[in-house]
Amino acid sequence: GRGEFHHYMLKEMYEQPEIVLKEGTRPIVIPEALKDSSHITLVGCGSAFYAAWCGKYYLEQLAQRIVTLELASEFHYRNPMVQPGVTIAVSQSGETADTLKAIQYMEQKGQYTIGMVNMPYSSISRYVQYELLTRAGPEIGVASTKAFTAQLLCLLKISLTLMKEGEKKQHVLKGLQQLPMDMQKIFFKASQLQDIAQHLVHAKGIIYLGRGISYPIALEGALKISELSYIHGQGFAAGELKHGPLALIDGLTPVVVVAPMDQFFEKTVSNIYEVCAREGKVFVITDEAGATQLAGVPVQDIFVYPSPKAWELHPFLSVLSLQLIAYYTALHKGCSIDQPRNLAKSVTVE
Numbered sequence: 001g002r003g004e005f006h007h008y009m010l011k012e013m014y015e016q017p018e019i020v021l022k023e024g025t026r027p028i029v030i031p032e033a034l035k036d037s038s039h040i041t042l043v044g045c046g047s048a049f050y051a052a053w054c055g056k057y058y059l060e061q062l063a064q065r066i067v068t069l070e071l072a073s074e075f076h077y078r079n080p081m082v083q084p085g086v087t088i089a090v091s092q093s094g095e096t097a098d099t100l101k102a103i104q105y106m107e108q109k110g111q112y113t114i115g116m117v118n119m120p121y122s123s124i125s126r127y128v129q130y131e132l133l134t135r136a137g138p139e140i141g142v143a144s145t146k147a148f149t150a151q152l153l154c155l156l157k158i159s160l161t162l163m164k165e166g167e168k169k170q171h172v173l174k175g176l177q178q179l180p181m182d183m184q185k186i187f188f189k190a191s192q193l194q195d196i197a198q199h200l201v202h203a204k205g206i207i208y209l210g211r212g213i214s215y216p217i218a219l220e221g222a223l224k225i226s227e228l229s230y231i232h233g234q235g236f237a238a239g240e241l242k243h244g245p246l247a248l249i250d251g252l253t254p255v256v257v258v259a260p261m262d263q264f265f266e267k268t269v270s271n272i273y274e275v276c277a278r279e280g281k282v283f284v285i286t287d288e289a290g291a292t293q294l295a296g297v298p299v300q301d302i303f304v305y306p307s308p309k310a311w312e313l314h315p316f317l318s319v320l321s322l323q324l325i326a327y328y329t330a331l332h333k334g335c336s337i338d339q340p341r342n343l344a345k346s347v348t349v350e
């Protein structure tokens with residue numbers, strides 16, 4: 001049951017530090033085929049797709065692999081050409097019809113198939129050559145939270161396993177040990193996220209911006225607000241602003257910017273200035289190091305989480321902040337949090 005928590009979603013969000021603590025140090029066994037393959041394809045739908053997208057950054061940057069990312073619901077209809085390699089299907093339920101179709105297609109094309117699933121004995125588990133469990137425990141809330149985080153972690157662990165030994169690797173591993181505590185600290189500051197939610201609750205639409213690995217996180221934040229609060233959330237790559245979305249900026253459309261202190265920070269700050277100059281109300285999600293650089297920038301509000309040791313760890317902290325914002329916004333609006341309208345936990349039709 002959900003115990004003292006009002007919603008399964010709240011309980012599942014609170015379980016995330018624990019999952020990172022337990023799974024972060026558990027050794028992961030990956031198949032030889034994955035070790036040997038220079039080309040990896042990641043497929044998934046919805047939040048699983050955004051987690052896979054973050055995984056692309058990890059696998060490229062840490063493991064130096066060539067990574068193709070495919071939205072499962074658009075993939076198999078194309079009859080695409082396929083290079084030899086490994087395909088990883090990312091799915092909480094293991095039952096998503098499109099993801100299953102995609103992995104079946106890849107199997108027929110001679111790929112080695114891996115299912116990264118949260119539900120053992122699921123359809124995808126039974127189909128693939130190798131099963132990687134994300135071990136988040138059953139997720140009841142229709143909106144994915146802890147399963148997303150467990151997918152991120154699993155993809156990071158694979159990348160670390162494939163990464164060559166050295167200082168950089170030790171650095172990320174060290175950071176991973178600190179991460180559960182830092183995630184916990186976000187809950188201590190949840191009232192600040194409630195305040196942000198209070199500002200968002202009357203909006204017709206909300207724009208989410210991010211660069212680099214924060215781009216898929218912005219997309220995930222936009223998906224969370226849409227499905228939970230029924231406010232139209234849309235994510236854009238911050239660098240795309242000038243290519244169109246800037247026309248949307250007005251005093252009525254809040255802009256949530258995911259701006260961690262990483263290699264993209266300064267560029268993202270210049271986007272914040274662009275939005276502010278057009279009367280846009282900006283809410284920044286950043287870490288302590290980023291916050292010190294934002295003094296004097298005319299934003300509406302800043303939520304600050306502890307600075308992690310490595311850029312790879314920001315998504316865990318920023319996505320948790322965005323999940324909580326979506327939760328509180330939906331709560332203020334009186335929405336059906338665990339069971340949003342029109343949605344089902346697993347999508348078994350194409």
Ligand code: M6R
Pocket residue numbers: 045046047048049090091092093094095096099142143144145223227345346347
């Ligand atoms: O079970 P799966 O991970 O394959 O599900 C994929 C999507 O249907 C799922 O992530 C969906 O987008 C969630 N409602 C997002 O919160």
